Amino acid sequence: MQRIMITCLLFMQLLVAEEILIIGDKNFPKEKLTSAEIKAIFLDKKHFFGGEKILVMNYEFNHPLRICFEKNILEKTQRSLEKYWRKAYYHGKRPPKIVKSTEMLFSYLDNVQPSIGYSDTNSTKNKEVKILYKSECLF
Amino acid sequence: MLDSWKRLSSTYKIFISMLFFIMLIQLGTLLYVWKIESQILLEKERKNLKYQLDIDAKLLLNHLNSLKKEVEFLAILEVMDDVLVNDIDKRISILLDKKSKDLAQDIVLVATRGETVVSSSREKYNRRDFLEFKVTLYASFNREKKIGELSLLYPLKNLMALKMDNPHQQLWLKPPAHKVGFSLPLLKESIIVSQKLSAILEGWELYLAYEKEYAFLIIDEIERILFFAFLFSLFLLLVVVWILSKKQINILHHTQEVLDLKRTFLSTMSHELRTPLGSILNLTQHLMNSPQITDANASMLRRIESASEHLLAMINNLLKLSKLESNTMRVEKNSMDLLTVIEEMIEMVEPLIEEKDLTLHQTLLKGENSIVTDSNLFKQVIINLLSNAIKFTHEGSITIDLSKEGEVFNFIVIDTGIGIDKEKQASLFSAFYQAHMGEEDIKHSTGLGLALSQKVAKLINGKIVIESEGVGKGCRASFRFRSF
Structure with missing residues (x-):
């Protein structure tokens, strides 16, 4: 029984575990980012890269990738993020720009530099973007 | 006439004088109004129209400014960032469509990036038929980054027919360069004022015309009233004068009758009196010359003669006086x-x-x-x-x-x-x-x-x-x- 359960869990992990990629535009000034840097960027604690203000993109509330990103990379719950942004607003910080779709995301990445967002592996295939960080979506 | 005036009682004199004075005032006022109508009143009316035009201009500009503010508000919305990505999700399109319907008035909203139209609330339109309010779009994530433009196109036809409540007034716009549909309207003889506009309608001129006939309607009414009041006073004066002259004539007739009667009476009576008196005198003188009259009788006769002569003299004098008074001497x-x-x-x-x-x-x-x-x-x-x-x-x-x-x-x-x-x-x-x-x-x-x-x-x-x-x-x- 135990073995079956472990197998099922592993299988499930295999099923739901997705790779989430932090991607920047093709001319993003850095090749790789640390998780701390990503957090700083997405929490508007870091605005500029190489003197340019970064366009930081997020998906809409309850988008699976966003849930994954907030949980696994930002390591914050939605509630704590709401609380954070409520306070941060009064300090002049702004949450990332919301994009409705991955097409939108990639369009922004094509047109705005520097810009950063996140996506899944499939969507990122054949796109002219820089992969700055990888992580898995562990639920 | 002076004599007639002197003979009038003070009440009549005061009444006629007052009436005459009122007439003079009415005539003076009438002449003044006639004289000043073409100059001062014209200036006053022009001032009033300028004031009204100023209000109309402000209302027009305020309306257009409010539309511009709508565009400015739209321009700062984060959704406008989608201009960068050619509005892939059609978020801008939905917004512009909804907004243009809200604003109505056939307004068109257009988002552009350079020469490219990213989104428009209407597919087909001719820019030349519109007045354009353009606002620069900046990225919400970087307010210094220009990403495109948002325009509100206001139909020029809305500026062609400016409605006035008063059907005798006309309000119209003259653009800085010739545009079809902005020609001078057909006007009757009118007072026209104009004002150069600024801001949104820089270079445009707003005109206001008011038909003279109606502009001076009140003054014409006043003139008419004054004129009829003057005529009435004149009529009243003539009636009073007529009544007084009739009275005067009656008095004159009566006086004349009395004078005639008096004359007739005097001449008749003087003749009737003189004849017997003459006889008395003659007989008295005859008796006085008679040898049979005593001294005492003669004395009495002399007194009779003297009294008769005195009476005769009085009658003669009365007759003369009567002739003198009646100017017949x-x-x-x-x-x-x-x-x-x-x-x-x-x-x-x-x-x-x-x-x-x-x-x-x-x-x-x-x-x-x-x-x-x-x-x-x-x-x-x-x-x-x-x-x-x-x-x-x-x-x-x-x-x-x-x-x-x-x-x-x-x-x-x-x-x-x-x-x-x-x-x-x-x-x-x-x-x-x-x-x-x-x-x-x-x-x-x-x-x-x-x-x-x-x-x-x-x-x-x-x-x-x-x-x-x-x-x-x-x-x-x-x-x-x-x-x-």
């Missing part, structure tokens, strides 16, 4: 030697002077002095003055003086007689007035002599003046006259 002008006539009159009264034992002094003009006058009337005046002086002087002297000052002769009779009380001197020339009430004086006096003499004197270009220092101090009668 004719003046016959002829040339006469003044000195000769006066000497003749003095000779006539000399017996009376001698009878009363009075001294006669005379200083008469020397040389020939002929005048043109009515000799009979002239003699009457001289005789009256001389006989009065003799009648009222019981002792002393009578002084007669004739002198000349330029063209004016002065005949003066000074007596040392009973004189006249100063208070009674003013009424000396009134008919029937007698300054002396002593029995002896009344006996020989009709009271008509001086009144008659003064009227006769005036007829022959002269005037009598009687002066006295008082009772017992004699009298000075002067007759000033000139030749015709």
Whole structure:
């Protein structure tokens, strides 16, 4: 029984575990980012890269990738993020720009530099973007 | 007319004067309004129109400004960032479509990136038919990053027909360059004002026209009222004058009738009175000449004769006075030697002077002095003055003086007689007035002599003046006259 359960869990992990990629535009000034840097960027604690203000993109509330990103990379719950942004607003910080779709995301990445967002592996295939960080979506 | 005015009572005079004064004010006001209408009123109306135009311009610009604010508001929305990605999710399109429907007025909203139209609330349109309000789009994530433009296209046709509440006013816009549909409207004779606009409609001019006929409607009404008020006052004045003239005519007729009656009465009565009186006198004189009459009877007859003569004289004087008052006495002008006539009159009264034992002094003009006058009337005046002086002087002297000052002769009779009380001197020339009430004086006096003499004197270009220092101090009668 135990073995079956472990197998099922592993299988499930295999099923739901997705790779989430932090991607920047093709001319993003850095090749790789640390998780701390990503957090700083997405929490508007870091605005500029190489003197340019970064366009930081997020998906809409309850988008699976966003849930994954907030949980696994930002390591914050939605509630704590709401609380954070409520306070941060009064300090002049702004949450990332919301994009409705991955097409939108990639369009922004094509047109705005520097810009950063996140996506899944499939969507990122054949796109002219820089992969700055990888992580898995562990639920 | 002046005489008629003098005869009016004060009430009528005040009434007519007030009416006339009111008419003058009305006429003055009317003339003033007519005169100033074309200048001052025009300026006033122009000012009013400019004020109204200013308000209209502000309303128009405010409306357009509010539309511009809508665009400015849209431009700062984060969704406008999608211009960068050519509005892939059509979020901008949905927004612009909804907004243009909200604004209505056939407005078109267009988001562009460079030359590319990213999104538009309408597919087909001609930019030349619109007034454009353009706002630069900046990225929400970087307010210094220009990403495109958002335009609001306002249909020019909305600016062509500017509605006015007043159908006699027209409001229209003139663009800086010719545009079809913005031509001068057909106007009747109007007052036109204009104002250059600024901001959104920089270079445009707003015009306001008001038909003159209606602009001055109130003034025309006032003029009309004033004019009719003036006519009414004039009518009222004419009615009053007509009524008064009718009254006057009636009075004149009545007076004339009375005068005619009086004349007829006097002439009839004088004839009726004179005839028997004449008989009395003749018979009395005849009896007096009869040898059978005793002294006592003769004395009585003399008294009858004297009384009859007195009565006759009074009737004659009354008749003369009546003729003078009714202006029927004719003046016959002829040339006469003044000195000769006066000497003749003095000779006539000399017996009376001698009878009363009075001294006669005379200083008469020397040389020939002929005048043109009515000799009979002239003699009457001289005789009256001389006989009065003799009648009222019981002792002393009578002084007669004739002198000349330029063209004016002065005949003066000074007596040392009973004189006249100063208070009674003013009424000396009134008919029937007698300054002396002593029995002896009344006996020989009709009271008509001086009144008659003064009227006769005036007829022959002269005037009598009687002066006295008082009772017992004699009298000075002067007759000033000139030749015709």
